[in-house]
Amino acid sequence: MGRAPCCDKNGLKKGPWTTEEDAMLVNYIQKHGPGNWRNLPKNAGLQRCGKSCRLRWTNYLRPDIKRGRFSFEEEETIIQLHSILGNKWSAIAARLPGRTDNEIKNYWNTHIRKRLLRMGIDPVTHAPRIDLLDLSSILSSYVCNNPAAALLNLSNLLNSTHQQQPLVNPEMLRLATSLLSIKQANPEMCSQNYNLHQNQISNSQEQNNQVLPPLQSNDQFQNLIQGGDFSADMAKHLMQQINVEGFSPNITNLSCPLSQENIVPPNLSADHHQTAVSQANYVPCSTTSGTYINSSTEDEKESYCSSWLKFEIPESTLDISDIM
DNA sequence: AAACGCCGCAACCGCCGAGGT
DNA sequence: AACCTCGGCGGTTGCGGCGTT
Numbered sequence: 395m396g397r398a399p400c401c402d403k404n405g406l407k408k409g410p411w412t413t414e415e416d417a418m419l420v421n422y423i424q425k426h427g428p429g430n431w432r433n434l435p436k437n438a439g440l441q442r443c444g445k446s447c448r449l450r451w452t453n454y455l456r457p458d459i460k461r462g463r464f465s466f467e468e469e470e471t472i473i474q475l476h477s478i479l480g481n482k483w484s485a486i487a488a489r490l491p492g493r494t495d496n497e498i499k500n501y502w503n504t505h506i507r508k509r510l511l512r513m514g515i516d517p518v519t520h521a522p523r524i525d526l527l528d529l530s531s532i533l534s535s536y537v538c539n540n541p542a543a544a545l546l547n548l549s550n551l552l553n554s555t556h557q558q559q560p561l562v563n564p565e566m567l568r569l570a571t572s573l574l575s576i577k578q579a580n581p582e583m584c585s586q587n588y589n590l591h592q593n594q595i596s597n598s599q600e601q602n603n604q605v606l607p608p609l610q611s612n613d614q615f616q617n618l619i620q621g622g623d624f625s626a627d628m629a630k631h632l633m634q635q636i637n638v639e640g641f642s643p644n645i646t647n648l649s650c651p652l653s654q655e656n657i658v659p660p661n662l663s664a665d666h667h668q669t670a671v672s673q674a675n676y677v678p679c680s681t682t683s684g685t686y687i688n689s690s691t692e693d694e695k696e697s698y699c700s701s702w703l704k705f706e707i708p709e710s711t712l713d714i715s716d717i718m
Numbered sequence: 719a720a721a722c723g724c725c726g727c728a729a730c731c732g733c734c735g736a737g738g739t
Numbered sequence: 740a741a742c743c744t745c746g747g748c749g750g751t752t753g754c755g756g757c758g759t760t
Contacts, residue, residue: 409729495748496749
């Protein structure tokens with residue numbers, strides 16, 4: 395059996411509300427309170443469907459609604475909550491006093507979603523989209539600057555725990571290694587950083603003069619990183635194993651200085667990457683916002699966001715069990 | 719100044735679950 | 740148990756404002 399319409403649509407007005415209609419609705423609700431939406435339009439003398447009245451009240455006329463631009467804190471909260479709850483706009487709205495689900499949904503679709511896409515972040519999974527933007531960054535950081543961090547990025551993408559499937563498909567990995575081969579054949583492609591790094595590698599190789607053994611386990615991978623002795627050649631060695639042998643290092647249990655929060659977002663330039671990783675206490679997920687609030691442009695906002703969007707949600711600001 | 723396209727947001731639509739009869 | 744109503748939710752649409760050509 396088909397469901398009966400919520401109201402008789404014949405003769406009922408649709409479209410934007412007039413100030414007179416708003417006043418009638420507000421007056422009625424002030425006297426009788428919200429609820430019984432089916433009969434409300436008739437009792438209030440409105441030629442509207444009850445559903446339309448409810449939406450107008452909850453999304454626009456309610457006295458506790460906060461209007462105006464979203465603050466940085468609100469935006470940050472939305473992104474954090476969305477990463478946990480997905481498109482549960484009402485649940486997100488419940489955590490943002492004065493904001494409606496409709497408003498948050500609109501803001502997400504028109505601002506946040508687009509910004510995440512521009513930054514190469516999938517707005518659904520909140521994971522980097524290597525298929526669009528990240529591969530070249532990972533490769534350049536790997537070859538030129540910080541192979542350890544680049545590999546962690548890569549292995550993270552391969553082994554992402556909240557994905558049902560890896561973000562990187564085998565074809566992309568083949569492309570990655572092909573590019574590396576080209577790079578090895580044309581070392582001049584890279585910057586001074588690369589040359590500097592190569593010198594260090596050469597020195598290191600002369601000192602060690604060893605053949606890298608195959609990696610047998612995740613433990614070995616972790617020990618390698620935790621030991622801090624992680625040259626570009628070792629990184630390359632690892633990457634080849636990832637590609638050729640299907641070795642998939644598990645970084646989820648890492649507690650070393652190269653933990654996930656120390657990995658610079660891959661869309662940063664190589665120079666920024668090196669600088670940031672070298673900062674021992676670099677904390678990209680900082681919730682302090684003073685510098686950002688004074689930045690008014692979207693570009694500044696985006697630049698700032700690029701450093702904190704790749705974050706682990708701080709427990710102090712978000713109690714997940716409470717939400718669930 | 720006019721035409722055009724883009725963007726943001728209010729409002730609508732269809733579906734669903736809870737609760738009542 | 741089946742049916743119905745109601746309120747709520749998420750996705751989508753359409754219009755008005757604004758910027759660009």
